[in-house]
Amino acid sequence: MNLNQKITPFHLDVLKEIGNIGAGNAATALSVLIGKHIDMKVPNVRIVTFDEMLELAGGHDQIVTAVFLRVDGDATGSMFFILPIEQATKYVQKLTGDESFSFDTPPYSELGLSAMQELGNILTGSYLSSLVDFTGLDLSPSVPSISIDMAGAIISYGLLELSQTQDYAIVIDTALEEDSRRDDVKGHFFLLPDPDSFSIIFNKLGVEMHD
Numbered sequence: 001m002n003l004n005q006k007i008t009p010f011h012l013d014v015l016k017e018i019g020n021i022g023a024g025n026a027a028t029a030l031s032v033l034i035g036k037h038i039d040m041k042v043p044n045v046r047i048v049t050f051d052e053m054l055e056l057a058g059g060h061d062q063i064v065t066a067v068f069l070r071v072d073g074d075a076t077g078s079m080f081f082i083l084p085i086e087q088a089t090k091y092v093q094k095l096t097g098d099e100s101f102s103f104d105t106p107p108y109s110e111l112g113l114s115a116m117q118e119l120g121n122i123l124t125g126s127y128l129s130s131l132v133d134f135t136g137l138d139l140s141p142s143v144p145s146i147s148i149d150m151a152g153a154i155i156s157y158g159l160l161e162l163s164q165t166q167d168y169a170i171v172i173d174t175a176l177e178e179d180s181r182r183d184d185v186k187g188h189f190f191l192l193p194d195p196d197s198f199s200i201i202f203n204k205l206g207v208e209m210h211d
Helices: 009-034 050-056 085-096 110-135 151-162 197-204
Strands: 038-041 045-049 063-073 077-084 139-141 145-150 168-178 181-193
Touching: 009 038, 009 045, 009 085, 009 110, 009 168, 045 050, 050 151, 050 168, 063 085, 063 110, 063 151, 077 085, 077 110, 077 151, 085 110, 110 139, 110 145, 110 181, 110 197, 145 151, 181 197
Parallel strands: none
Antiparallel strands: 038 168, 045 168, 063 077, 063 139, 063 145, 077 181, 168 181
Protein backbone atom coordinates (compact mmCIF):
# COMPACT_ATOMS: atom_id res chain seq x y z
CA MET A 1 0.00 0.00 0.00
CA ASN A 2 1.51 3.34 -1.05
CA LEU A 3 1.37 6.53 0.98
CA ASN A 4 -1.57 8.04 -0.90
CA GLN A 5 -3.63 4.96 0.00
CA LYS A 6 -2.62 5.12 3.67
CA ILE A 7 -3.39 8.80 4.22
CA THR A 8 -7.09 9.57 4.60
CA PRO A 9 -9.06 12.84 4.46
CA PHE A 10 -8.96 12.82 8.26
CA HIS A 11 -5.15 12.83 8.21
CA LEU A 12 -5.24 15.82 5.87
CA ASP A 13 -7.78 17.62 8.07
CA VAL A 14 -5.40 17.23 11.02
CA LEU A 15 -2.53 18.66 8.96
CA LYS A 16 -4.72 21.54 7.78
CA GLU A 17 -5.63 22.40 11.38
CA ILE A 18 -1.94 22.42 12.31
CA GLY A 19 -1.24 24.56 9.25
CA ASN A 20 -3.95 27.08 10.08
CA ILE A 21 -2.67 27.53 13.64
CA GLY A 22 0.85 28.00 12.30
CA ALA A 23 -0.47 30.46 9.71
CA GLY A 24 -2.23 32.45 12.41
CA ASN A 25 0.98 32.75 14.39
CA ALA A 26 2.91 33.73 11.27
CA ALA A 27 0.31 36.36 10.33
CA THR A 28 0.65 38.00 13.74
CA ALA A 29 4.42 38.20 13.38
CA LEU A 30 4.20 39.55 9.82
CA SER A 31 1.64 42.18 10.85
CA VAL A 32 4.11 43.52 13.39
CA LEU A 33 6.93 43.58 10.82
CA ILE A 34 4.96 45.27 8.04
CA GLY A 35 2.88 47.50 10.29
CA LYS A 36 -0.35 46.44 8.57
CA HIS A 37 -2.92 43.79 9.34
CA ILE A 38 -2.01 40.53 7.62
CA ASP A 39 -4.33 37.56 7.44
CA MET A 40 -3.04 34.17 6.43
CA LYS A 41 -5.07 31.12 5.46
CA VAL A 42 -4.35 27.53 4.52
CA PRO A 43 -6.98 26.79 1.87
CA ASN A 44 -5.71 23.32 1.08
CA VAL A 45 -3.38 20.57 2.31
CA ARG A 46 -2.51 17.56 0.21
CA ILE A 47 0.02 14.83 -0.37
CA VAL A 48 1.89 15.18 -3.66
CA THR A 49 4.65 13.41 -5.54
CA PHE A 50 7.89 15.23 -6.30
CA ASP A 51 6.80 15.64 -9.93
CA GLU A 52 3.63 17.34 -8.68
CA MET A 53 5.80 19.56 -6.45
CA LEU A 54 7.51 20.84 -9.57
CA GLU A 55 4.18 21.48 -11.28
CA LEU A 56 2.93 23.48 -8.27
CA ALA A 57 6.12 25.54 -8.32
CA GLY A 58 5.42 26.43 -11.96
CA GLY A 59 7.42 23.77 -13.76
CA HIS A 60 11.04 22.65 -13.87
CA ASP A 61 12.34 25.79 -15.63
CA GLN A 62 10.24 28.33 -13.69
CA ILE A 63 12.40 30.81 -11.78
CA VAL A 64 11.25 31.03 -8.16
CA THR A 65 12.44 32.21 -4.79
CA ALA A 66 12.72 29.53 -2.14
CA VAL A 67 13.66 29.21 1.51
CA PHE A 68 14.96 25.77 2.44
CA LEU A 69 15.88 24.17 5.76
CA ARG A 70 16.35 20.78 7.37
CA VAL A 71 14.40 19.58 10.40
CA ASP A 72 16.27 17.56 13.01
CA GLY A 73 15.02 15.70 16.07
CA ASP A 74 12.39 13.02 16.56
CA ALA A 75 10.97 13.28 13.02
CA THR A 76 13.56 14.50 10.53
CA GLY A 77 12.83 16.00 7.15
CA SER A 78 13.11 19.05 4.94
CA MET A 79 11.02 22.18 4.52
CA PHE A 80 10.60 24.54 1.56
CA PHE A 81 8.71 27.78 1.16
CA ILE A 82 8.43 28.62 -2.53
CA LEU A 83 7.06 31.82 -4.06
CA PRO A 84 6.86 32.90 -7.71
CA ILE A 85 9.25 35.75 -8.51
CA GLU A 86 6.48 38.34 -8.84
CA GLN A 87 4.93 37.34 -5.52
CA ALA A 88 8.26 37.40 -3.71
CA THR A 89 9.00 40.83 -5.20
CA LYS A 90 5.62 42.11 -3.98
CA TYR A 91 6.28 40.90 -0.44
CA VAL A 92 9.77 42.42 -0.25
CA GLN A 93 8.47 45.74 -1.58
CA LYS A 94 5.83 45.79 1.16
CA LEU A 95 8.27 44.94 3.91
CA THR A 96 11.09 47.26 2.87
CA GLY A 97 9.04 50.08 1.33
CA ASP A 98 11.34 49.94 -1.72
CA GLU A 99 9.02 49.88 -4.74
CA SER A 100 12.01 49.58 -7.07
CA PHE A 101 13.13 46.23 -5.68
CA SER A 102 12.76 43.22 -7.99
CA PHE A 103 13.86 39.60 -8.10
CA ASP A 104 13.76 39.71 -11.91
CA THR A 105 17.46 40.31 -12.41
CA PRO A 106 20.50 40.03 -10.12
CA PRO A 107 22.31 41.38 -8.24
CA TYR A 108 19.71 41.56 -5.46
CA SER A 109 19.99 43.96 -2.56
CA GLU A 110 21.00 42.50 0.78
CA LEU A 111 17.97 44.17 2.35
CA GLY A 112 15.64 42.44 -0.09
CA LEU A 113 17.25 39.04 0.43
CA SER A 114 17.07 39.49 4.19
CA ALA A 115 13.36 40.36 3.96
CA MET A 116 12.64 37.24 1.91
CA GLN A 117 14.62 35.10 4.32
CA GLU A 118 12.70 36.59 7.23
CA LEU A 119 9.41 35.61 5.57
CA GLY A 120 10.71 32.07 5.26
CA ASN A 121 11.93 32.11 8.86
CA ILE A 122 8.56 33.25 10.17
CA LEU A 123 6.51 30.80 8.12
CA THR A 124 8.64 27.71 8.65
CA GLY A 125 9.15 28.55 12.32
CA SER A 126 5.41 29.05 12.89
CA TYR A 127 4.42 25.83 11.14
CA LEU A 128 7.10 23.84 12.92
CA SER A 129 6.12 25.27 16.31
CA SER A 130 2.50 24.32 15.65
CA LEU A 131 3.54 20.78 14.75
CA VAL A 132 5.61 20.55 17.94
CA ASP A 133 2.66 21.79 20.03
CA PHE A 134 0.33 19.19 18.53
CA THR A 135 2.69 16.21 18.63
CA GLY A 136 5.04 16.86 21.54
CA LEU A 137 7.91 15.85 19.28
CA ASP A 138 11.35 17.39 19.72
CA LEU A 139 11.94 19.17 16.39
CA SER A 140 14.50 21.85 15.58
CA PRO A 141 15.14 23.69 12.30
CA SER A 142 18.49 24.33 10.69
CA VAL A 143 19.49 27.85 9.61
CA PRO A 144 17.37 28.55 6.49
CA SER A 145 19.00 29.21 3.14
CA ILE A 146 17.47 31.30 0.34
CA SER A 147 17.74 30.59 -3.40
CA ILE A 148 16.55 32.30 -6.57
CA ASP A 149 16.78 29.69 -9.31
CA MET A 150 14.82 27.28 -11.48
CA ALA A 151 12.31 25.31 -9.42
CA GLY A 152 13.77 22.03 -10.66
CA ALA A 153 17.27 22.92 -9.49
CA ILE A 154 16.08 24.10 -6.06
CA ILE A 155 13.90 21.07 -5.37
CA SER A 156 16.53 18.64 -6.68
CA TYR A 157 19.08 20.14 -4.29
CA GLY A 158 16.66 19.75 -1.42
CA LEU A 159 16.06 16.12 -2.31
CA LEU A 160 19.79 15.46 -2.30
CA GLU A 161 19.85 16.79 1.25
CA LEU A 162 17.38 14.08 2.22
CA SER A 163 20.01 11.39 1.51
CA GLN A 164 17.16 8.86 1.60
CA THR A 165 14.56 7.65 -0.86
CA GLN A 166 11.23 9.40 -0.47
CA ASP A 167 8.48 9.86 -3.04
CA TYR A 168 5.99 12.19 -1.36
CA ALA A 169 5.71 15.62 0.21
CA ILE A 170 3.03 17.41 2.22
CA VAL A 171 2.05 20.66 0.53
CA ILE A 172 0.36 23.40 2.55
CA ASP A 173 -1.06 26.08 0.26
CA THR A 174 -0.47 29.50 1.79
CA ALA A 175 -2.41 32.69 1.07
CA LEU A 176 -1.39 35.99 2.69
CA GLU A 177 -3.98 38.74 2.59
CA GLU A 178 -3.26 42.37 3.49
CA ASP A 179 -6.07 44.50 4.91
CA SER A 180 -8.77 42.01 3.81
CA ARG A 181 -7.70 42.07 0.16
CA ARG A 182 -7.94 38.45 -0.88
CA ASP A 183 -5.04 36.50 -2.37
CA ASP A 184 -2.53 39.30 -1.95
CA VAL A 185 0.42 36.88 -1.88
CA LYS A 186 0.30 33.17 -2.64
CA GLY A 187 2.91 30.51 -2.13
CA HIS A 188 3.46 26.87 -1.33
CA PHE A 189 4.92 25.46 1.84
CA PHE A 190 6.34 21.95 1.42
CA LEU A 191 7.11 19.57 4.25
CA LEU A 192 9.16 16.54 3.19
CA PRO A 193 9.35 14.12 6.11
CA ASP A 194 12.09 11.51 5.82
CA PRO A 195 10.68 8.01 5.13
CA ASP A 196 10.15 6.97 8.76
CA SER A 197 8.87 10.37 9.85
CA PHE A 198 5.39 10.19 8.29
CA SER A 199 4.30 7.41 10.65
CA ILE A 200 6.05 9.03 13.64
CA ILE A 201 4.17 12.30 13.11
CA PHE A 202 0.75 10.71 12.57
CA ASN A 203 1.15 8.25 15.45
CA LYS A 204 1.85 11.20 17.77
CA LEU A 205 -1.29 12.86 16.44
CA GLY A 206 -3.28 9.75 17.35
CA VAL A 207 -4.11 8.91 13.74
CA GLU A 208 -2.08 5.80 13.00
CA MET A 209 -1.14 4.88 9.46
CA HIS A 210 -2.01 1.23 8.92
CA ASP A 211 -0.30 -0.98 6.39
